[in-house]
Amino acid sequence: MVALPQRRDHRCIGDHFNPWQRHFEDMQADRAWGKGRYRRHRQRPRLQRSREDRIIAGIAGGIAARLGRDVTIVRIVIVLLGLVSGFGVVAYVLAWLLLPAEGSTETIGARAVADRQGITIALALVPALVLVLLLGSALHAGFLSSWGLPLLISAAGLVLVYRNAEDDERAWLTESVKALLQLGSEPRQSRRSFMVRLGAGVVLFVLGVFVISEGALSHSWLRPFAGTLLMIAGTVVLLGPWWLKLALDLLHERQARIRAEERADMAARVHDSVLQTLAMIQRSADQPQEVAKLARAQERELRSWLFEGRAPGSFGAEGAATLSAGVEQIEREVEAAHGIAIDAVTVGDAPLDDELRALLAAGREAAVNAAKWSGAPAVSIYVEAEPRRVSMFVRDRGAGFDSEAVAGDRKGIAESIRGRMQRHGGTAVIRSVPGEGTEVELSVPRHAGCP
């Protein structure tokens, strides 16, 4: 009996259902785990430094995410601000100190306050500042004073950032600075080209400074323009290759991370299907028929996954569009595959969304675990859809286990149950008493409205 009660309080009309779309979204969401909540990323997040969209500190990325604008526009604005006045740079460094990185709550600034030594080093820049200001007024070079102050403040800020950044960020900074310093120590033949570049860059830069400050050109309106252009050209010649290398590294790092996450997702799915089946085959090695049956079922499942794109244990692809239908699917499949009685009770119902699908997948894993390890003849599943949340209880009266004693490479509980629930904003509580049985309690909050 497929029950779909007509409940007035939360009926979704026109809740369109597209398994492919859902599957894709699920993959996307899974991919985003580990670096903050995907959903938060998608809705307007609070202002924080992005880990994904970053060239230096991820501030442009964070602002873009907050405003819902394109990150490139934000970057251009920041660079312009920095060029117009050195205080744009100061503002950037301050933001670096005061904004928490994505997925972290503490700011670098909060740690820097306690960093006595760092503050001392930063204060040691004050004499340098005085020197620059004096030099500026002595040489009548206004740009020295107008740029010297913000740049020195920024330098002091950067010292604090470097000393108090989290380990991964510091490692990245070190790497970047090293790349900058090593520009000269590249393979031999490029050494000369580096010297040439260095020379050209410095000449261009100094020329720019000269043009701005000395008025070598007769047309006064051209002065700042040409000067700035020359300075930028000098900077690009000097630092261009370095920047390019950084950008490439960043790209590679991002790709590697995405690959790692896909692997984690894949591992969870392979565990749920292939490893579980292999374990069952080992246990029924003395029953050839049983082994053949298991192998055939697994083969079918793998084929449909690899060639038809239907992930094993996915809900929705074969018509289970509601919570109660999904529970029945679990009841049916686990009973068939493991020869155990499943006593499933569903109260209330809801159309399946990503969260509920994750809940069902984790619940199925719990039921499979109970079927395999508990030794109990029956497993109880209880699912209740309340207006604000959906809970699922999977219980057996079997052997139970000591959750401390589960080996680290056993992915079932850590990844397929806990990790999966956490990625979807839910919770998983496992209570087990050796000799009395196990109860897995899963819960996800429910979205108030319908899509």
Added chain:
Amino acid sequence: MSTGDSRPRVFLVDDHHLFRAGVRAELGDAVELVGEADEVPAAIELIAERLPDVVLLDVHMPAGGGKAVIEAIKPSHPSVLFLALSVSDAPEDVIAVIRAGARGYVTKTISGPELIDAVRRVAGGDAVFSPRLAGFVLDAFASMPAGSELAGPLDPELDQLSPREREVLRLIARGYTYKEIARELTISVKTVESHVSAVLRKLQLSTRHELTRWATERRLI
């Protein structure tokens, strides 16, 4: 009632021969089996004659099913208690036998010791809820929002579950035994039993026609 022998006297009604044999084997010596029947008229006749403590009753049978048996016996022999035993999961069937007067409902997948326990409990005057029945009841009462637009005075005594009753039903639905529920809620088993009996009473006496309608709706789709 039981005469000298403390074992409950049980009568078994089911139209499947194999199933009766199975139940007989499971019950063993724990109860005194006073008779069996495989159809409704024979069951009515034999139960009236032998007056067992508990009738284990199949819900689905030709000629009216378990409900017809209860309705025929209940008025003349109120001391005979009924425990519905069924593979049928259709809520409206289950609710129908309960409202006709059965003291409980268990599914046929129940284990031997649990079935014996259930029979004893019914014989002792208590109600027996399987996880599934508890789920049905929670669902039925949840879909009857208090003060809904539907006409008719609301009797909180009969038409609503108390929070404690809800808690007990939830635990039953999660597969807890009465003893485990008592431990979980730190109340006595007796209190658990009285909560369940109270729910049974509400289920049987609630006049709200939503209950029936809910059961039918669940079936339709």
